[in-house]
Amino acid sequence: MSAAAAPRCDQTIAWTALQGHFQAHGRGLDLREAFARDAGRFAGFSVQAPEVFADLSKNRWDATTRRLLVELAEACQLPARRDAMLAGEPINSTEGRAVLHTALRAPRGQGLFSAEVHEVLDRMLAFAERVRDVATSGITDIVNIGIGGSDLGPQMAMPALQAYSHPGLRLHFVSNVDGHDITPVLSQLRPERTLFIIASKTFTTQETMANAAVAREWFIAQGGQDIAKHFVGVTTNLEAAAKFGVTETFGFWDWVGGRYSLWSAIGLPIAIGIGSENFRAFLAGAHAMDSHFAEAPLADNLPVQLGLLDVWYRNFHGFTSRSVAPYHQGLKRFPAYLQQLEMESNGKCVDMAGQALPYGTSPVVWGEPGTNGQHAYFQMLHQGTDVIPVEFIAVKTPSHPHADLHTKLLANCLAQSQALMLGMTAAEAATESAPTASKTLDREVLSHHRSFPGNRPSSTLMLDALTPSALGALIALYEHRVFVSGAIWGINSFDQWGVELGKALCSQLLPRFGSGDAAGLDGSTAGLLAKLRG
Numbered sequence: 001m002s003a004a005a006a007p008r009c010d011q012t013i014a015w016t017a018l019q020g021h022f023q024a025h026g027r028g029l030d031l032r033e034a035f036a037r038d039a040g041r042f043a044g045f046s047v048q049a050p051e052v053f054a055d056l057s058k059n060r061w062d063a064t065t066r067r068l069l070v071e072l073a074e075a076c077q078l079p080a081r082r083d084a085m086l087a088g089e090p091i092n093s094t095e096g097r098a099v100l101h102t103a104l105r106a107p108r109g110q111g112l113f114s115a116e117v118h119e120v121l122d123r124m125l126a127f128a129e130r131v132r133d134v135a136t137s138g139i140t141d142i143v144n145i146g147i148g149g150s151d152l153g154p155q156m157a158m159p160a161l162q163a164y165s166h167p168g169l170r171l172h173f174v175s176n177v178d179g180h181d182i183t184p185v186l187s188q189l190r191p192e193r194t195l196f197i198i199a200s201k202t203f204t205t206q207e208t209m210a211n212a213a214v215a216r217e218w219f220i221a222q223g224g225q226d227i228a229k230h231f232v233g234v235t236t237n238l239e240a241a242a243k244f245g246v247t248e249t250f251g252f253w254d255w256v257g258g259r260y261s262l263w264s265a266i267g268l269p270i271a272i273g274i275g276s277e278n279f280r281a282f283l284a285g286a287h288a289m290d291s292h293f294a295e296a297p298l299a300d301n302l303p304v305q306l307g308l309l310d311v312w313y314r315n316f317h318g319f320t321s322r323s324v325a326p327y328h329q330g331l332k333r334f335p336a337y338l339q340q341l342e343m344e345s346n347g348k349c350v351d352m353a354g355q356a357l358p359y360g361t362s363p364v365v366w367g368e369p370g371t372n373g374q375h376a377y378f379q380m381l382h383q384g385t386d387v388i389p390v391e392f393i394a395v396k397t398p399s400h401p402h403a404d405l406h407t408k409l410l411a412n413c414l415a416q417s418q419a420l421m422l423g424m425t426a427a428e429a430a431t432e433s434a435p436t437a438s439k440t441l442d443r444e445v446l447s448h449h450r451s452f453p454g455n456r457p458s459s460t461l462m463l464d465a466l467t468p469s470a471l472g473a474l475i476a477l478y479e480h481r482v483f484v485s486g487a488i489w490g491i492n493s494f495d496q497w498g499v500e501l502g503k504a505l506c507s508q509l510l511p512r513f514g515s516g517d518a519a520g521l522d523g524s525t526a527g528l529l530a531k532l533r534g
């Protein structure tokens, strides 16, 4: 389908209806009253998707909101846009590319480019198994050198799947063009026991190429033998990888966006860590979510429901950020991963036709694992002046033996979403006994400090266990959710021109660090350059 055929979301009847509905009911919706009125609210606003159960009932919406949002999705031709993506149409219009990360997790013989995809997958998994045979390979340390989409996925997945990881292998991640990143990693390594994976879709990224060069110099200086055995490349630019001196290369394709690439050979560190069978389960979990996204009716389709909630909050309530709180330490890098996935995808201010948008797009996505976040920024979530929808992620069964700790963790998770919604009035707070330190304060004044507005929205996503398959499904859920909101906003979620200007200016500034030439620079940059050189 042609993207131009879809109307802009704010020019649809559904959008106008949502505006009216927001003024009449949405703005004033009180979650506590909504639950009191409707005993079936939890069931009515829950969705079971593959591996992921979602309680969406603590969100500020009702059946009419949901119906109108689905009408908006239909008016914006979301199903046709989704089908166009899945069919391999070049929906990434500014780069003239298809968007087919779903093909990477389709079972053999299904999906587009199946032969190519499974040829690389088989080869990469066979390689991973050879490395995992530590007694024969002699490898104990794997260093992934990559940044952005060539780093964040594997770096997020490895702690999440620690329970499935090879006990004799250590995985390291180097991304930043900052010697403070690579130096401590190199200091732990022995060349004959190390495998470097140079991961870069383009094989031109400054940070990755610079770190790869440092790694190679270090390897040679340490008396390392056989670079070909200890350096492998993962890239779409096989020529550049060969020039660097890498002979073993695992390719992928321009229809795999960097931030959607952990399913490709970019997932090699994951495959080495968890083994081929678990990696296949990881892909299968994502594929199950793909099928749900492709087939479930919009009203029962979890990525669609989450994407529509994002639109509802961003464009009608005016909430500008969303906080993600995974109650599982293994998901500690999940918010960082989502930051690239969501904000690099949907942080855009023009539509597909290049026209400036009059409405907001990507919210700021941020967060920390619970319960740590509770002792940091949750104060602001509960009592700050901004309303920030929170997404809790809970895992029913832990992979450790400390059942008591896990029960406490889950109780905290439920308590936080409960507290955000219920709040506490000043009158209720006044009946609570005041803390000793505040004995001198007037009781009524204190009650205002101790009250909570409540009615703060949250969603809770729940997994039975953090298995490879469940993690795959969870990530795919977020990928599709980002697609949904991006499609409604009419933007290209698959390019990232916003990172280019800084890269170009950096190239121009680099030689000035040597020469000190500040000609033509703005006063601030010239002043900072002089100070850094001085």
Ligand SMILES: O=P(O)(O)OC[C@H]1O[C@](O)(CO)[C@@H](O)[C@@H]1O
Pocket: 147, 148, 149, 150, 199, 200, 201, 202, 203, 204, 205, 208, 258, 259, 344, 496, 499
């Ligand atoms: O894999 P590459 O080509 O090194 O790119 C790394 C990252 O750089 C970006 O192009 C821009 O930050 C990301 O989209 C990408 O994931």
